[in-house]
Amino acid sequence: MSAFAGARPLLEVSARQDARAVVPWIAGISALSASSVLAYAWIFPDREDRTALAQALGGNPALSLIFGPARDLLTADGFNAWRAGGLGAFFAALMAVLVVVRNSRAAEDSGQAELLASGVMGRQARLGVAVTLGATASVALGIVSFLITVACGGGAAATGILCATFACAGLMFTGVGAVTAQISSDARTATSMGVATAGVLYVLRGYLDSSGAPRWTDWATPFGWLEATRPATENRPWPLLPAVALALLLVAAAFALQERRDFGQGAVATRPGPARGRGVTSPWGLAVRLHRGALAAWLVAFAALGVVFGNLASSIGDVLAANPAIADTLARGATGDRAAALGFIVTILQLTGIIAAVLGVQVALRIRAEEVAGRVEPLLAGSLRRQVYLASNLVVGLAGSALAMVTTGITLGLAGPRDDVSARDVVEQAAATVPAVWLLVAIAFAAVGGAPRVRLIGWVGVVASFGLTILGPTFKLPDWALDISPFRHVPAVTGPSPDWSGLAWLCAVTLVLLTAAFAGFRRRDVL
Numbered sequence: 001m002s003a004f005a006g007a008r009p010l011l012e013v014s015a016r017q018d019a020r021a022v023v024p025w026i027a028g029i030s031a032l033s034a035s036s037v038l039a040y041a042w043i044f045p046d047r048e049d050r051t052a053l054a055q056a057l058g059g060n061p062a063l064s065l066i067f068g069p070a071r072d073l074l075t076a077d078g079f080n081a082w083r084a085g086g087l088g089a090f091f092a093a094l095m096a097v098l099v100v101v102r103n104s105r106a107a108e109d110s111g112q113a114e115l116l117a118s119g120v121m122g123r124q125a126r127l128g129v130a131v132t133l134g135a136t137a138s139v140a141l142g143i144v145s146f147l148i149t150v151a152c153g154g155g156a157a158a159t160g161i162l163c164a165t166f167a168c169a170g171l172m173f174t175g176v177g178a179v180t181a182q183i184s185s186d187a188r189t190a191t192s193m194g195v196a197t198a199g200v201l202y203v204l205r206g207y208l209d210s211s212g213a214p215r216w217t218d219w220a221t222p223f224g225w226l227e228a229t230r231p232a233t234e235n236r237p238w239p240l241l242p243a244v245a246l247a248l249l250l251v252a253a254a255f256a257l258q259e260r261r262d263f264g265q266g267a268v269a270t271r272p273g274p275a276r277g278r279g280v281t282s283p284w285g286l287a288v289r290l291h292r293g294a295l296a297a298w299l300v301a302f303a304a305l306g307v308v309f310g311n312l313a314s315s316i317g318d319v320l321a322a323n324p325a326i327a328d329t330l331a332r333g334a335t336g337d338r339a340a341a342l343g344f345i346v347t348i349l350q351l352t353g354i355i356a357a358v359l360g361v362q363v364a365l366r367i368r369a370e371e372v373a374g375r376v377e378p379l380l381a382g383s384l385r386r387q388v389y390l391a392s393n394l395v396v397g398l399a400g401s402a403l404a405m406v407t408t409g410i411t412l413g414l415a416g417p418r419d420d421v422s423a424r425d426v427v428e429q430a431a432a433t434v435p436a437v438w439l440l441v442a443i444a445f446a447a448v449g450g451a452p453r454v455r456l457i458g459w460v461g462v463v464a465s466f467g468l469t470i471l472g473p474t475f476k477l478p479d480w481a482l483d484i485s486p487f488r489h490v491p492a493v494t495g496p497s498p499d500w501s502g503l504a505w506l507c508a509v510t511l512v513l514l515t516a517a518f519a520g521f522r523r524r525d526v527l
Helices: 007-043 047-057 061-067 076-103 105-110 112-117 125-151 156-183 187-210 215-220 222-227 240-260 283-314 316-322 324-331 337-372 386-415 423-450 457-471 501-523
Strands: none
Touching: 007 076, 007 125, 007 156, 061 076, 061 187, 076 105, 076 125, 076 156, 076 187, 076 222, 105 112, 105 187, 125 156, 125 240, 156 187, 156 222, 156 240, 187 215, 187 222, 187 283, 215 222, 222 240, 283 337, 283 386, 337 386, 337 423, 337 457, 386 423, 386 501, 423 457, 423 501
């Protein structure tokens, strides 16, 4: 029997099952690209508006950190390359990791792989199917996004290069997902390792772009390789070759690792658990034990983000002095290095708050995952009340997201421009952002508690806040639309007369959502 025996029928079945999970990713990334082309002529109709846009965003370090450098904002293709290039590649990487882990390591955790292995199935067949699905989804993403963007008015050459970067990002992280699926002990750890790899590389790419690093640093990260194609300006396809080579190398490494590991185990052996449960004898201890691994990883990441952002904030004065338009965007026309640095820090903490909300939303969704896995019903069959179980997880979600903000504030304050802004000012601003983060977390808990079918609305709140907070002012959205974002109501604590009424409203709405979460969880059926 060959190593890939049985792969073809398994691929057909897996493709049908996975289609529903992949289509939203392809549709979303394609919409990100196509909407940039469609919206450009509408929002920036004449050259004067486009020149003003280029002056405001051309060297903005905060936006370069997220989207990459803006090389050409005077054309629709250049605007699309800036707005959709970096984010599209990052989302394609996440899609690929999830597809590969779901079809390889997750099947071993659920027991499906053991059933398959009992039939006529080669040892490498399941991994081969997972890699094929990841690669197919990545290539399909490139083709679909190209066709839709060109149909919306994008140039063929620039769009082709841009969409090829999406596909290559997916191919590279298909390899990353295949490797992490062999190293880790379970699917959750494999997914976390793959997503963390993408996040670290993306932030490193953003730091190099924002800090004015030499041009050779484009080759320091795989996302930098994709960025070196320069869609709409130089349209260079050859930087994609090392991306394809890396994908092939990682896939080969994954197959080699699978040959050497035991079925159901990772290449890195797990430690045996303690003989007696310690701290897990109460629902509060169980909630901490359930989330402690993810919390520790998130806090380390937030501490590192604070150091990176603080390092950027130290040089913000020089950047703003060279471009008054950026000073107006970041610091809202404020003058002086201190005001400029504070404006930059407020913007960065808003972005950090959105990321911190992801932590809380994950905790909320974990409740549903535990419920679907059948591990909640035995707990509630005893004397444990539903409200206590939900409250134990809620405390972890709220405290974890708040601790993440404070951690970022401390490291950002210590690494930032201490001559212009004190560490205390930064920590206080981070703390003032916490109620906005909690509101997003409360949306996810309300959905999980009352109507788990619409639990993905928690992610919608995070994505909407990102669009309104980071891109809303650029697209000249009206005030009523910008006010939807909770981060719009966070005051600058170092201002002459900060308005605290916004935080009071955020707390009130959060309490209403949490009340709905407890009421819904008490009344609905639990699986």
